Amino acid sequence: MLKAKSKIGLVFFPAFDWAIDPSHPEREERLLYTQDQIFEEGLMDIDGIQEFKPDLVTDQDIQRAHFCVPDEPTVTTSSHYVSAGGAKTMARELMEGRIEKGFALVRPPGHHAMRVVHGGRGFCNINIEAIMVEYLRSQWGVKRIAIVDTDCHHGDGTQDIYWHDPDVLFISLHQDGRTLYPGSGFMEELGGPNAAGYTVNIPLPPHTSEEGYLYTVENAVMPILDDFKPDLIINSAGQDNHYTDPITNMNFTAQGYAKLTEILNPHIAVLEGGYSIEAALPYVNAGIILAMAGLDYSHVLEPDYNPAVLKESKETLQYIHKLCDRVMDQWSRRGPELSQKVFGKKEFHERSRSIMYDTDGIYEGQKEILRSCSDCAGSFRIESKSDRDWRIIGVHIPLNACPACKAQGEEWYEKAAGADKAYLQDRSRDLYLKKSL
Numbered sequence: 549m550l551k552a553k554s555k556i557g558l559v560f561f562p563a564f565d566w567a568i569d570p571s572h573p574e575r576e577e578r579l580l581y582t583q584d585q586i587f588e589e590g591l592m593d594i595d596g597i598q599e600f601k602p603d604l605v606t607d608q609d610i611q612r613a614h615f616c617v618p619d620e621p622t623v624t625t626s627s628h629y630v631s632a633g634g635a636k637t638m639a640r641e642l643m644e645g646r647i648e649k650g651f652a653l654v655r656p657p658g659h660h661a662m663r664v665v666h667g668g669r670g671f672c673n674i675n676i677e678a679i680m681v682e683y684l685r686s687q688w689g690v691k692r693i694a695i696v697d698t699d700c701h702h703g704d705g706t707q708d709i710y711w712h713d714p715d716v717l718f719i720s721l722h723q724d725g726r727t728l729y730p731g732s733g734f735m736e737e738l739g740g741p742n743a744a745g746y747t748v749n750i751p752l753p754p755h756t757s758e759e760g761y762l763y764t765v766e767n768a769v770m771p772i773l774d775d776f777k778p779d780l781i782i783n784s785a786g787q788d789n790h791y792t793d794p795i796t797n798m799n800f801t802a803q804g805y806a807k808l809t810e811i812l813n814p815h816i817a818v819l820e821g822g823y824s825i826e827a828a829l830p831y832v833n834a835g836i837i838l839a840m841a842g843l844d845y846s847h848v849l850e851p852d853y854n855p856a857v858l859k860e861s862k863e864t865l866q867y868i869h870k871l872c873d874r875v876m877d878q879w880s881r882r883g884p885e886l887s888q889k890v891f892g893k894k895e896f897h898e899r900s901r902s903i904m905y906d907t908d909g910i911y912e913g914q915k916e917i918l919r920s921c922s923d924c925a926g927s928f929r930i931e932s933k934s935d936r937d938w939r940i941i942g943v944h945i946p947l948n949a950c951p952a953c954k955a956q957g958e959e960w961y962e963k964a965a966g967a968d969k970a971y972l973q974d975r976s977r978d979l980y981l982k983k984s985l
């Protein structure tokens with residue numbers, strides 16, 4: 549009998565009762581088919597691979613990562629509580645030592661959900677990885693975490709949640725935003741004034757295949773992780789870089805995903821996108837699970853797998869090599885100096901932006917003010933208004949807040965005015981308050 553080299557935990561949650569509409573690419577067959585294949589191929593019979601049932605997250609788990617407008621139940625379904633709960637289960641099993649690695653095969657996905665949530669964007673309502681990461685930091689005291697997003701789309705929601713936080717490194721590899729939703733994820737998006745350089749975007753050209761993708765992992769992602777020295781590595785394991793995916797333009801493969809998993813060696817992988825239900829998902833997932841278990845995956849091949857046809861052009865590979873050099877150069881300049889160059893030296897930094905919720909057809913306008921701080925991640929205050937007539941003020945106090953940022957955050961919350969509701973997200977006390985204004 550095959551024996552896994554590491555103890556692996558898996559959670560399956562296909563969410564039977566949740567779909568955007570029956571013909572939408574984000575539907576339950578995505579996981580049902582994969583789940584069947586994994587069982588049929590005997591992966592669950594391997595000694596050391598164990599299935600766990602997902603927990604539910606609580607409202608407080610969600611409040612650590614989000615300001616839900618007007619509240620958590622309104623912008624979610626019960627499936628979202630289970631999907632995020634599946635990731636939380638893997639985190640708890642890992643921290644309690646029952647598993648060495650975990651893979652949450654759950655949906656609905658989460659990486660497009662930002663800190664403020666008025667509804668769904670990019671099929672996402674709440675951010676599964678961020679909820680899990682905040683659980684790990686609050687309940688288990690984990691200090692430094694790296695999230696590596698290998699979904700084909702830019703993980704703009706995760707980026708937003710960790711924009712100001714230098715203790716959570718966010719690296720996103722994705723198809724260049726000039727050619728794919730959500731149209732962001734350029735190198736110039738490098739984190740906020742207190743965390744300059746700790747958001748790393750690597751926009752890859754369309755048609756990137758095994759060689760280019762794995763080159764990027766080995767020559768940019770891994771050296772950055774070696775420098776950052778995270779206590780845990782989380783992988784947002786979207787599978788839509790696959791050459792058969794119907795909504796993207798990449799040429800990645802099951803072998804590529806397996807090798808990526810072997811190199812990255814994440815503690816927890818969380819499924820994100822991947823819409824090629826029969827031609828990609830069963831192979832990619834089998835490859836990932838075998839790689840996590842430290843077992844041979846060389847036989848996991850799509851029936852029409854032909855690396856010669858999928859291979860990148862010389863120009864594409866040269867472009868990727870230069871891109872990785874630029875990513876490493878920017879990473880080497882991270883911190884206060886890069887911040888001063890990009891944002892200038894100010895006591896408070898302000899920004900305004902508009903956010904579109906394509907899934908629910910909502911527009912949001914945001915004004916944010918951040919306290920510049922070299923002692924902690926800095927408190928900030930967000931004024932958010934949606935075209936559904938909600939106006940809220942959300943105040944965030946970071947986990948390791950210094951006394952001055954704590955006092956500033958508390959004052960912002962006390963004096964909040966000119967909105968329907970005010971929220972306090974005090975990560976330093978794990979305290980979440982809300983009041984009507």
Ligand SMILES: [Zn+2]
Pocket residue numbers: 697698699700701702703720721722
């Ligand atoms: Zn990504």
Ligand SMILES: [Zn+2]
Pocket residue numbers: 699700701786788820821822
């Ligand atoms: Zn995706």
Ligand SMILES: [Zn+2]
Pocket residue numbers: 921922923924925926927949950951952953954
């Ligand atoms: Zn501070």
